[in-house]
Amino acid sequence: MNMPRTITCPYPLRAILLLAACLALPANAQDKAGAPVVVTTVQEQEVYRVLQLTGTVTSARSARLSPATSGLVSALQVDAGSRVEGGQLLLQMDDELAQLQARGAEAAVERANLALRDARRRLEEARTLAPQRSIAESVVKDIAAEVSQDEAALHEAEAEAGYRRGILQRHQLKAPFAGVISAKLTELGEWVSPGQPVLELVALDDVHLDFPVAEDYAAFIAVGAPMQFSITADPTTHHNGAVTTVVPVTDPNARTFLLRVQPTDPEQTFTPGTSVQGKLRLAAGRRAVVVPRDGIVRSPDGRIVVWTVDAADGGTVVRENVVTSGLSFDSLVEISSGLEPGARIVVRGNEALQNGQNVVIRQAGEG
Known part of the structure; x- marks a missing residue:
């Protein structure tokens, strides 16, 4: 006859309960010891207002170039984006007629020079013969007057030749300074006149920021x-x-004024026309308690809270402080009220704290 078989459980109930208690021990122990937090001591210091500005890189020199005389564009040596040196040829106008006029003026100078040399030669001969009474004194005076007239004619011819050379040179447009061509406003075959912009040139070696x-x-x-x-x-x-x-001249419509800033790094280059973002710190003229931005907790109900730590019953607890914030600068926030200098505040681990909760202070970077 088979007897009923007794089954012995290798894990009695109390062992199972003991194991569960052991597994739950670390969480309970952590709750008793406190939540880990990182704290810092608040200080009172000078408060700054930070202006966030948007501006533009502007060249110290820019020019809309135009020809000095009228003419037909026969050659363009540059295009938009071309980098040029000071004195470099940019545009050439048809100068065939101007060259002919310049040559004619030079020929007139040569004729006047020849006439003057001949008159001077004759005057010298006449003055040699005058003491011998071989020539009348009035003739000598006439020749001297002729020399004076020829000298004036030479000066006039030289001035005309200089004018024609200047006109010829003005058929070329050269860069007044080094830079980049920002716009080309004419093309081959177009007739251009003085005062008509044909190229825009912007210097790159000297820029500033305008806000x-x-x-x-x-x-x-x-x-x-x-x-x-x-x-x-x-x-x-x-x-x-x-x-x-x-x-300090304001725009009456925008109520703004111009602020010009010079980059301090001479080796750094910036392209004119580029947009820039600037931060300008202005002293607010007061001292106040400031806290790191991480120490601020904004509640859903709109309150601004800073958690401070205090010693209590041999441990450390946190207290909720409703504060009024002011200006923000350099990752700091001004506290207008609700916090005193020297208080220790929580800057990490403050996301889910409760008033009076035990905490354990850790060093920054500690796990």
């Missing part, structure tokens, strides 16, 4: 104030500059 600034800040900006800026197309690369000019 429109609200007139409210005009009184707070001083020449020499430092500025940090970046090219809009490359916002991660920061450059330094200094305010060189504050033009």
Whole structure:
């Protein structure tokens, strides 16, 4: 006869409960010890207002070039985007007639010169014969007058020749300074006249930054104030500059004035017309408690909270502080009320704290 078989459980119930308690122990122990946080001590310091500005790289020299005389464009040596040196030929006009006129003027100079030399020769001979009474004194005077007339004629011919050479030279348009051609406004075969822009030239070796600034800040900006800026197309690369000019003439419509900034790195080049983003720090004229931006917690109900740490019953607990914030600058936030200098505040681990909760202070970077 088979007897009922007794089955013995290798894991009694109490062992299972003990195992569960052991697995839950770290979380319970952590709750008892406190949530890990990183703290810092708040300080009182000078408060700054940071202006976020948008401006433009502007060349110190730019010119709309036009010819000095009228003519037909026969050659264009550059196009938009061409880099040129000072004195380089940019545009040539048809100068065939001007060359002929210049040659005619030079020939007139040569004729006047020959006539003057002949008159001087005859005058010298006449003065040699005059003491011998071989020639009348009046003839000598007539020849002397002729020499004077020939000298004047030579001067006139030389002036006309110089004028014609100048006209000929003005059939060429040369770069007044080094730079880049920003616009080509004419083409081959076009008739151009003085005052008519044919090319736009922009210098690259001397640029500055121009920012429109609200007139409210005009009184707070001083020449020499430092500025940090970046090219809009490359916002991660920061450059330094200094305010060189504050033009206190406001735009009556926009209520702005011009702020001019000079980059301080002479080796860095910037393309005129490029958009830039600038940050200008202005002293607010007061000292206040400031906290790192990470120490600010914004509640859904609109409150601004800073958590401070205090010692309690041999441990450390956090207290909720509703504060009023002011200006933000350099990753810091001004606290107008609700916090005293010297308080220790939580800057990491403050996302889900509760008032009076135990915490464990850790060093920054500690796991």
